[in-house]
Amino acid sequence: MDLRIRGKTALITGGSRGIGLGVAKLLAEEGCNLHLVSRSQGNLDAARQAILAGHKVEVTCHAADLADSAAASGLARRLKDVDILVNNAGSIPQGSLAKMDDAALQASWSLKLFGFLNMAREVYTAMCERRAGVIVNVIGASGDRPRADYISGSMANAALIAMSRALGAEAPSYGVRVVGLNPAATETERQRVRWEARAQKELGDSSRWRELTGGYPFGRLATVDEIASAIVFLVSGRASYISGTVLTVDGGRSFRDK
Numbered sequence: 001m002d003l004r005i006r007g008k009t010a011l012i013t014g015g016s017r018g019i020g021l022g023v024a025k026l027l028a029e030e031g032c033n034l035h036l037v038s039r040s041q042g043n044l045d046a047a048r049q050a051i052l053a054g055h056k057v058e059v060t061c062h063a064a065d066l067a068d069s070a071a072a073s074g075l076a077r078r079l080k081d082v083d084i085l086v087n088n089a090g091s092i093p094q095g096s097l098a099k100m101d102d103a104a105l106q107a108s109w110s111l112k113l114f115g116f117l118n119m120a121r122e123v124y125t126a127m128c129e130r131r132a133g134v135i136v137n138v139i140g141a142s143g144d145r146p147r148a149d150y151i152s153g154s155m156a157n158a159a160l161i162a163m164s165r166a167l168g169a170e171a172p173s174y175g176v177r178v179v180g181l182n183p184a185a186t187e188t189e190r191q192r193v194r195w196e197a198r199a200q201k202e203l204g205d206s207s208r209w210r211e212l213t214g215g216y217p218f219g220r221l222a223t224v225d226e227i228a229s230a231i232v233f234l235v236s237g238r239a240s241y242i243s244g245t246v247l248t249v250d251g252g253r254s255f256r257d258k
Helices: 018-029 041-052 069-078 102-130 151-174 189-203 206-213 224-235
Strands: 009-013 033-038 059-063 084-087 133-138 176-183 246-249
Touching: 009 018, 009 102, 018 033, 018 041, 018 084, 018 224, 033 041, 041 059, 069 102, 084 102, 084 224, 102 133, 102 151, 102 176, 133 151, 133 224, 151 176, 151 246, 176 224, 189 206, 224 246
Parallel strands: 009 033, 009 084, 033 059, 084 133, 133 176, 176 246
Antiparallel strands: none
């Protein structure tokens, strides 16, 4: 199926590993040129090499800390003419309200919440001016199902869901689309390290970590490709009437009682 995005240019934050890299590879398959953003130049170089090994597209890397508002806004201004923005960078640690002081809250929101907002502000404005473009915010289901032991992430994700819905409702008036995606627990390198540590602690063998995921839908975590495929569809011309929607891709886990 032609996704109608060949020749487009996409900016992907957190694009050197995990879901971001998965999205980059699929967009490259569709003929999109890429701007990848990450804190680590080494990871960016490896990602670029892997993409160019299989696809004849342009891949430009930007080593930047998007928790720095000035750096995020400056990068977004330089790249505001992209056709697609995938806001993906950032993770927020677990913690209850009692354990999250102001400094911890601000640190955790600098990248995930304000990083998304600073990138979107510049890019969305430019997209509206030229009446074309798509933004996908990769958020998290805790925004719709908040948890007290993940209070900072729940609050930030709720804000990003609201932003996606609000801008997504306005955007079609300017020929633009904004959508959100809440991914399931996904088998990224980072997640695997956490599960291996848990398996070592509980089972005495880190290699048995998959045994701990049996309670998830289909008895496993989501794959990077499954989440990335949904994101790529949302940015594609095949999803041209989807805006203001926040899609949860978790195998139905959000609607389980347990």
